[in-house]
Amino acid sequence: MKVIGLADSELESSLRKAGIGMSVSEARSIATILGRDPTLAELFCYDAMWSEHCSYKSSRAVLREFLPTEGPNVVLGPVEDSGIVSIDDEWCVVISHESHNHPSQILPNEGAATGIGGIVRDVNCMGARVVATADPLRFGDPYGRESSRVRWVAEGVVDGIWQYGNALGVPVIAGDVVFSRCFDYNCLVNVVAIGVVRRDEIIRSRAPPGSGEKGYDVILVGKPTDSSGFGGVVFASDTLREEEEEANRGAVQIPDPFLKNVLFKANEDLFRLVREEGVEIGFKDLGGGGLTCASSEMGAAGGYGMELDLDMLHVAGEFPPEVLCIAETQERFLIIAPRELRERILRIYNEDWDLPNVYEGARASVIGRMTIHDRYIVRHRGEEVVNVPIKHLTGGIRYERAWRPRIRNLLEPAVKMPEDLNMVMLELLSSPNIASREHIYRYYDTEVQGNTVIRPGEADAGLIAPVRGKDFGIALSVDSNPFYGRISPYWGGATAVAEAMRNVAAIGATPSTLTDCLNFGNPEKPEAFWEFRESVRGLADAARNLWLKGYPDQPVPIVSGNVSFYNESPEGAVDPSPVIACVGIMKEISKAITMPLKESGDEVYLLGPRFDELGGSEYYRVIWGITGANVPVVRFPLERSMIYTVIDAVDREILRAAHDISNGGMAITAAEMCMLSDHGISIDISSLGDMRPDRLLFSESSGFIVEVVDGAEQEFVKIARSYNLNPVRIGRVSTGGIEIERDGKMLVRLDLEDARDAWSSGLREAMR
Amino acid sequence: MRIAVIQFPGTNCEHETLVAVKECGMDGEIFRWNRPEQELCEFDGYVIPGGFSYQDRVRAGVIASKEPVMATLREEAANGKPIIGICNGFQILVESGILPFGDGVRLALAQNVMIRGGEIVRRGYYCAWTMLRHDAEERRCSGSYILRRGEILSIPIAHAEGNLVSSDKKVIERLIEDDQIVFRYCSERGDIISEFPVNVNGSTENIAGICNPEGNVLGMMPHPERAFFAWQLPWKHPRVRGYGPGRIVFESMRRYIEERRL
Structure with a gap:
């Protein structure tokens, strides 16, 4: 394709006409290097590899500057498909x-399913x-201006998740859902996957030493390559506009959990073969950027070049070389x-x-070989359609983006004390x-594989025991509050890290690593x-200081993550949503605890002083329809002490x-501990200072409420004091309802049945 | 004593099922669907585990039921060897006609329909722990051989199509008369209530599992392998070492094989 000698406007129009998203200057720099x-195929390959999605061209400098990615327990930081x-x-x-936001907004079912399909491949390909x-x-307001679209998206996403995940046979053990108007036109569908591997059986996503020589x-193994997902990474790197919805549908991939299930089992045999033979292989899943991305990244990581022949590829029809190179056909590995x-x-x-009989056209094909030169060469019909320096292709480009604080005039309101709490x-x-x-979680198979110890709904984090014969368990939790992000x-960022860590600590697990999907x-x-x-600065500070x-x-350490920009429509951008996942290690699963109250008469303690921090709270939003300004902050030493106290x-x-x-x-929080339990709770907040009761009760300052085993109160207080904390005894587990009093005056008295009715209907109604 | 855990493309519970088999002192292995089916005859019993064989194409279980291994299993069933089909395995046994009477497809496991107060409150996939009442006579069925009538077990379900129906009323009547209903969904106290959530999927007569007339073949929707260890149980149960209620299904299979040999 002609680049050299064209005027900027001509080049711009010929790039757009060809369907290439890169800038004029990017195209020129490629012609200069070559x-x-x-060729057209080369431009498409570069377009995919230099997209925001593949190259992190806007974000990389910030991530490098702030994120702590190393630690004594890190085996592999964020350099390949997954962290270890x-x-x-x-x-x-x-x-x-990862995120699968844009596709899920356009085609909720397929979009969400593909999100799972991609993330489990990322984990599996490490062996x-x-x-x-x-x-x-994250979904829009189910009662707002776009309620029917929001509900359509929400239902489709949940269906996509269960239809894919259940069939694949991987349990969902954690998650969260937030509804807000800011997601009306841009839902967020993030997905986290975890796997287990022996340290000496890790497989790397790079060409192994000696492979070039x-x-x-x-x-290439898996589904035959077709045109699905062609341009997916470029689509993910732009703002969503309604008038382009039809065209964008073509960029959404088509997932197949059934084929994936069979592929995973075949992969296990591959892993066994290479272990027995004692050889190192390179293994990587095909995701964004398709064949070109997976193959060139593996070659470049090993310091080798490669030559591929597209005529040896198993395909699902006739496609031009640029489609075969970057289409994002699902269920493939290299x-x-x-x-x-x-x-x-x-x-x-x-x-x-028997892949060819399990799925039409699926198989494993030898498609090329490694070389010692530094070129990435692709042939099609006997012609060389791509011949570029491999490290130039994978190196991407960097942008220093400008930043300027967003000014919002958020004030702390003067609300009156509600008459009826x-x-x-x-x-x-x-x-x-x-x-x-x-x-939602009744749609998910939370039990498959038989490893589940704590399931959704039972506690702040899920827990699995994935290695039979071992006592340890892996806890998982996710968190991010867009209402806090809007204020600050x-x-x-910092509260998302702190809360995800508190969540795993609440079952007794020790936070071990974090991931961020930004x-x-x-x-x-x-x-x-x-x-x-x-x-990023906030979440990095929290990770470093906790x-x-x-x-x-x-x-x-933060060992894996993803950046998803352009979650924006002409109506505006989503509220800042750094979604954090935290993995905790539970040394003995038999010690893990859950959320529901267990024994009436047990004393209940509060960890964490209450501050006037109602900015972004549910109380302000739901009761008063306002955001407020006093966002909860993370007091690092205090937070750390609370987490350690609960773990100990x-x-x-x-x-x-x-x-x-x-x-x-x-x-x-106290009420939620009664919802699955047969018990109620009686709380007296007289000793918690003189903040107005509504502010005290609904402030979202961090902390824990714990039920202490009868007779062990002294020991609990001693542990907390060793971390310089003063836990406050606030009440008891009861046989009645939910009661909160102050100075002898009853503020809240709720029947358990009434509370349960309200609590159990809210989400069902919102998604009906 | 060797047990084959049958694996079709799309099966996804074979590993935990094999763990359960072995933990009960039986030898076992995963048997891939395209192995020579004659090799199946060497086993003493069979488990068809859960999953989505052949992607539930056409109907859950129907493609797998046409595989050559199923013809062999039918012969082995006629020889009296025990077969336990769990979830998708139950669906395959029904589609192959081995259950309920061995004479063709007489039942369907239709889409879950949750009914309360005369209204449909939900449909389709549902994952939850359920209570099961053992309704057959002791020693009636290979997979509940050592359970007494009326015993109650807590075992989870996870399926979209477990609503047992028949267009022929006589089929259900015969199941009742011949004591072929092995498990029913019940309340915590053991009462059979026809409404959701006790009847979790709308199944006729709250049926969760049935056996063939001879009793050696059991099909059940709930997953005993997921309730095999005490640590797998939900939060209300004390978190202790040891076994859970699902173990008795596999233990029954072992005892059934032992006693048949005598």
């Missing part, structure tokens, strides 16, 4: 976290067994392996697991952001980029229940 006009941290000397957790997923979801095979293993590898996929409690319990998640992207607006706008930068337990001054107390087996304080404040 010393000639690039150690559990013990033998076993590791593999984790990956790991995929053992759990979590789904953080020995001319290793490049083998293997770089010694030639001696060729026949045995092909047999695993094509005969033992019972009504306030019931309204909050039925808010779609607080109500029971049962309507910095504290939005969902923001258009980074070319300085305000949006400022929000991104501030959020410390890996047992290693003072060492961060809880669970380890000593002196807590029967724990729940972290977040949405709805301490009153809702």
Whole structure:
């Protein structure tokens, strides 16, 4: 395609006509490096590889500047498809976290399903067994201007998740859902997957040493390549506009959990083969950017070039070379392996697991070989259609984006004291952001694989015991509050980290690693980029200051993540949404605790002083329709002490229940501990200072409410004091309802049945 | 004593099912659908585990039921060997006609329909822990051989099509008369209530599991392998070491094989 000699306007129009999203200057720089006009296929390959989605061209500098990615437990930081941290000397957790926002807004079912399909491949390709997923979801206002579209998206996304995940056979053990008007035109569908692998059986997504010299095979396995998802990464790197919806549908991939299920089993045989043979292979899933992205990244990571022949590819029809290169056909993997293993590898996929008969056109094909030169060469019909320096293709480009604070005139309002706090409690319990998640999680197979110890709804985090014969468990939680992010992207980032860590601590697990999926607006706008930068700074500060337990001054490392920009429509951008996942390690699963109250008469303690922090709270939003300004902040030493106290107390087996304080404040937290339980709670807040009762009860300052084993109160207080905390005894588990009093005056008295009715109907109604 | 855990493309519960088999002192292995089916005859019993065989194409279980391995299993069933089909395995046994009477497709496992107060409150996929009442006579069925009539177990379900129906009323009557109804969904106290959530999927007569007339073949929607260890149970149960209620299904299979040999 002609680049050299064209005027800017001519080049611009010929790029757009061809369907290429890159800028004129980007196209020129490619022609300069090649010393000639690039081919159409080359431009498409560069367009995909240099897209925001693949190259992190806007975000990389910020991520490098702030994120702590190293720590004593890190085995593999954020350099490949997934991060890896150690559990013990033998076993590791593999984790990956991605978004599938744009596709899910356009085609909710397929979009959400493909999100899971991609993330589990990322984990599997490290040689790991995929053992759990979590789904953080953000939808628009179900009662707002776009209510029918919002409900259509929400229902489709949940259907896509269960239809894919259940069939694949990976349990959902965590997740969250937030509804807000800012997601009316841009839903957020994030997904986290975790796997387990032995440390000495990790497989890398790079061409292994010697593969160039020995001319290793490049083998593509899975679904036959078609045109689905062509241009997907470019589509994900732009703002959504309604008039382009039809065209964008073509950029959404088509997932197939059935084929994936069979592929995973065949992959296990591949892993076994290479272990037995003692050889190193390269193995990577095909995701954004398709064949070109997977193959060139593996080659470049190993320091080699490669030559591919598209005529050897198994395909689902006739397609031009640029489509075969970057289409995002799902359920495919790429293997770089010694030639001696060729026949045995092909047999695993094509005969033992019979791919051609399981799925029409699916198979394993040798499509090229590794070389020692530094070129990425692709042939089609005997012609060289791509011949570029491989590291130039994968190196991408960098932008220094400008940033400027977004000015919002948010004020702390003067609201009057509600006359009836019972009504306030019931309204909050039925808010779609607080109500029971049962309507959703009953669609998810939370039990498959038989490893589940704590399931959705039972506690703040899920827990699985994925290695039989071992006592340890892996806890998983996700968090992000867009209402805090709107007031302060910095504290939005920091509180997401703190809450995700509190969630795993609430069952007794020790936070071990974090991932971040950063969902923001258009980074070319300085305000949006400022929000991104501030959020990253906030979450990095929290990760650094909350410390890996047992290693003072060492961060809880962030080993994987994803940046999703352009979550923006002409109506505006989403509120800053840095979604955090936290993995915790539970040394002995038998000690883990859950949220519901267990024994009447047990004393209930509050950890965490109450501050006047109602900015972004459910109370302000639901009861008064305002955002406010006093956003909860993270007091790092205090936060750390609270988390450590709960972990130690669970380890000593002196807590029967724990729940972290977040949405709805301490009153809702206490009420939630009664919802699945047969017990009520009686609380007296007289000793908590003189803040007005509504502010005290509904402030979302961080903390925990815990039920202490009868007779162990002294020991619990002692542990807390050792961390310089003063836990406050606030009440008892009762046989009655939910009661809160102050100075002898009853503020709240709710029947359990009434509270449960409100709580259990809120989400069902919102999604009906 | 060797048990084959049958694996079709799309099966997804074979590993935890094999763990359960082995934990009960039986040898076992996962048997891939395209292995020579004659090799199946060497086993003493069979489990068809849960999953989405062949993607539930056409109907859940129908494609797998046409595989050569199922013809072999039918012969082995006639020889009296035990077969337990769990979830998708139950669907395959029904589609192959081995259940309920061995004479063709007489039942369907239709889409879940949750009914309360005369209204449909939900449809389709549902994952939850359920209570099951063992309704057959002791030693009636291979998979509940050592359970007494009326015993109650807590075992989870996870399926979209487990609503057992028949267009022929006589089929259900015969199941009742011949004591072929092995498990029914019940309340915590053991009462059979026809409404959701006790009847979790709308199944006729709250049926959760049935056996063939001879009793050696059991099909059940709930997943005993997911309730095999005490630590797998929901929060209300004390978190202890040891086994859960699902173990008795696999233990029954072992005892059934042992006693048949004598």
